[in-house]
Amino acid sequence: MLAKFLDTIRARITRPLQYYQDICVRCGACIDACHFYVASGSPAHIPAYRMMLVKKLLQQPNHGWKGRGILGWYRETGMADERMVTELRQALWECTGCRRCSVFCPFDLDTALMVNVGRYALLQEGMGMEMAAEIGNAEVSKGEIIDALREFYVDQVRELEGRIREEWGVSDLRIPVDEPARVLYVPVVGEHAIIPLAKIFYAAQESWSLSLFTATNHSFFVGDIEKAKQAAHWIVEEARRLGVQVIAYAECGHATRTLLNFWDHWFGDEISGIQRVSVVQLVAAYLKEGRIRVREGAFDGPMTYHDPCNLGRNAGIYEEPRLLIRAVATDFRELTPNRELNWCCGGGGGMIAEPGMLEVRMKAGQPKVEQIQRTGARWVVTTCENCKTQLADLSERYGLGVEVRGVVDLIADALV
Amino acid sequence: MATLAFLFAYITPYMAVVVFFGGLAYRVFRWWRKPPAPAHLSLFPRPQSRLGRLLDALVDMFTLKGLLRVNPLLWAGGFIMHLGLLFVLVGHIRAFTDFYFLWKLLNWGKEQQHAFSAVAGTIAGTLFTIPLFYLLARRWSGAVKWLSVPEDFFVLFLLIGIALTGFHMRLLRTVEIEELHRFFAGLASFRWQPVPKSAGPAFIWHFALVQLLMVYFPFGKLSHTIGSVLSKMVARS
Numbered sequence: 001m002l003a004k005f006l007d008t009i010r011a012r013i014t015r016p017l018q019y020y021q022d023i024c025v026r027c028g029a030c031i032d033a034c035h036f037y038v039a040s041g042s043p044a045h046i047p048a049y050r051m052m053l054v055k056k057l058l059q060q061p062n063h064g065w066k067g068r069g070i071l072g073w074y075r076e077t078g079m080a081d082e083r084m085v086t087e088l089r090q091a092l093w094e095c096t097g098c099r100r101c102s103v104f105c106p107f108d109l110d111t112a113l114m115v116n117v118g119r120y121a122l123l124q125e126g127m128g129m130e131m132a133a134e135i136g137n138a139e140v141s142k143g144e145i146i147d148a149l150r151e152f153y154v155d156q157v158r159e160l161e162g163r164i165r166e167e168w169g170v171s172d173l174r175i176p177v178d179e180p181a182r183v184l185y186v187p188v189v190g191e192h193a194i195i196p197l198a199k200i201f202y203a204a205q206e207s208w209s210l211s212l213f214t215a216t217n218h219s220f221f222v223g224d225i226e227k228a229k230q231a232a233h234w235i236v237e238e239a240r241r242l243g244v245q246v247i248a249y250a251e252c253g254h255a256t257r258t259l260l261n262f263w264d265h266w267f268g269d270e271i272s273g274i275q276r277v278s279v280v281q282l283v284a285a286y287l288k289e290g291r292i293r294v295r296e297g298a299f300d301g302p303m304t305y306h307d308p309c310n311l312g313r314n315a316g317i318y319e320e321p322r323l324l325i326r327a328v329a330t331d332f333r334e335l336t337p338n339r340e341l342n343w344c345c346g347g348g349g350g351m352i353a354e355p356g357m358l359e360v361r362m363k364a365g366q367p368k369v370e371q372i373q374r375t376g377a378r379w380v381v382t383t384c385e386n387c388k389t390q391l392a393d394l395s396e397r398y399g400l401g402v403e404v405r406g407v408v409d410l411i412a413d414a415l416v
Numbered sequence: 417m418a419t420l421a422f423l424f425a426y427i428t429p430y431m432a433v434v435v436f437f438g439g440l441a442y443r444v445f446r447w448w449r450k451p452p453a454p455a456h457l458s459l460f461p462r463p464q465s466r467l468g469r470l471l472d473a474l475v476d477m478f479t480l481k482g483l484l485r486v487n488p489l490l491w492a493g494g495f496i497m498h499l500g501l502l503f504v505l506v507g508h509i510r511a512f513t514d515f516y517f518l519w520k521l522l523n524w525g526k527e528q529q530h531a532f533s534a535v536a537g538t539i540a541g542t543l544f545t546i547p548l549f550y551l552l553a554r555r556w557s558g559a560v561k562w563l564s565v566p567e568d569f570f571v572l573f574l575l576i577g578i579a580l581t582g583f584h585m586r587l588l589r590t591v592e593i594e595e596l597h598r599f600f601a602g603l604a605s606f607r608w609q610p611v612p613k614s615a616g617p618a619f620i621w622h623f624a625l626v627q628l629l630m631v632y633f634p635f636g637k638l639s640h641t642i643g644s645v646l647s648k649m650v651a652r653s
Binding site: 013014015016020022023025026028029031032033037043046048049099102103104105106107109113258261262264265266312315316318340341 | 443446447448450451452453454455456457458459460461462476480482483486487490494554558559560562563564565568637639640643644646647648650651
């Protein structure tokens with residue numbers, strides 16, 4: 001088992017991973033960065049320890065020479081045992097990939113990148129988040145059967161469209177699907193990701209089309225980059241077929257990060273000339289340009305904003321959500337710390353999809369709970385589907401009594 | 417003992433230099449032959465322009481400003497140690513040549529040069545050494561003990577050993593720098609000269625430990641010297 005595991009992981013060591021392992025001085029600056037370690041006190045949750053574990057594994061002698069003697073002692077290679085496997089599972093699966101530790105690291109080492117590679121290798125051995133991996137597979141195969149699904153999907157959207165028209169009293173509101181347009185909006189699963197945008201696009205008189213696919217990419221969570229690419233490629237094809245100028249992703253952390261920071265590497269020239277944005281950036285632009293107007297102070301009471309790791313420190317979207325919130329809130333309060341030092345909600349990295357991880361993520365959310373309590377907020381607003389689910393679960397478990405909302409929901413509710 | 421001293425003075429220095437540069441080249445080659453980063457691994461906020469990002473990475477590398485923000489105590493330990501090391505390294509230029517231009521500019525005689533070196537060298541050495549003991553103590557404290565492996569202790573003890581033998585020469589002997597110049601010029605030209613007597617017995621130990629450091633340097637965590645600029649650039653790519 002070990003030999004195959006090592007081969008899988010070795011084949012996926014890229015240049016940064018190679019020097020991350022070589023140069024980490026184990027100074028311990030990352031100890032205070034990880035919400036898992038802060039909540040559990042378990043060494044396998046320290047980012048540098050996660051790195052060390054994989055490094056130790058990679059230094060295991062392959063065959064013949066057993067790594068005994070002084071070099072074996074020096075490299076601590078004699079421990080590929082049960083304890084190591086337990087620690088490895090903890091280190092690689094109990095991580096949200098939030099990269100807060102990279103901000104703390106004096107060398108900016110990216111532990112999450114290594115965790116991602118390690119996860120893939122573990123999964124090949126049948127150890128880990130199989131549910132998330134299965135959803136990832138479904139996202140890949142969806143593209144192959146999309147023609148069979150289209151009619152059913154369009155029917156559902158028409159029904160939703162009818163409901164919004166009735167509720168809003170506008171007969172000309174449309175939810176275009178699979179039509180040539182300027183903006184291709186890619187939602188996440190569920191009508192809550194479509195309704196607010198249908199209203200906002202209507203108000204802004206945008207030429208848009210709803211994607212047949214969803215932004216979420218579970219293969220990315222489990223480190224299967226080949227499949228992650230395949231799943232995202234369906235959206236690239238759709239965008240090119242419809243001749244759109246802009247691809248806008250729903251409020252979804254990991255998908256937005258891949259869209260903004262990975263697509264250049266994944267698709268290169270295929271996506272040249274297509275602007276890629278988070279829907280939050282798009283809506284903020286509408287507000288700034290005066291294409292939509294909102295009721296000032298529509299939400300009366302203390303409100304705070306949680307920077308999702310993948311939109312904040314991993315994609316640099318800090319100002320747009322704040323601009324939108326300030327337009328509708330009367331009492332906006334920042335979390336401390338915030339922005340790139342914000343605590344992760346504890347639910348990222350695909351854990352939401354995995355029922356067995358509930359207790360792990362509830363525990364990892366403790367720093368977040370304390371942070372929210374200190375603000376005294378009534379609303380916690382964020383821009384990531386994962387964070388929303390996790391924050392709502394935390395609120396229920398720890399009795400926070402807060403309402404969790406997305407930024408674009410607020411805007412849709414406050415439209416005039 | 418005399419044989420060992422002879423080896424450390426005249427034979428192993430050449431090996432150390434070869435291993436040091438060869439090892440660094442091998443290290444860079446090992447990085448270079450791997451496939452490049454799979455995506456933009458940026459951390460935000462980051463400067464917009466390429467030049468801005470390079471400057472930000474370099475400023476962060478030389479000031480550790482990111483660490484200062486999250487862990488001031490560790491920053492102080494790390495930063496002061498590296499600063500002391502930099503001063504010490506600059507001071508060691510005097511072992512091979514001298515700051516002739518500077519002395520001329522200041523119009524300082526032998527006496528003054530020597531007094532200045534004694535004071536500056538002691539301060540630099542202290543800045544370097546005291547944080548090393550802090551970093552060593554830290555290795556056993558709290559969660560850091562989970563992260564401490566033999567290599568960490570090896571490096572710290574090696575650096576402390578080099579510092580203490582250095583202090584021995586600085587504080588307990590009066591080193592004739594002409595002797596040093598002759599010795600190193602001899603090594604460089606393969607026309608061996610006697611080991612500097614005025615430096616005392618600590619000299620050969622100091623010299624041997626530095627060679628050990630040079631041999632180890634490319635193969636362990638000290639390769640962060642060259643690797644950290646790469647990781648900082650990748651985090652701003």
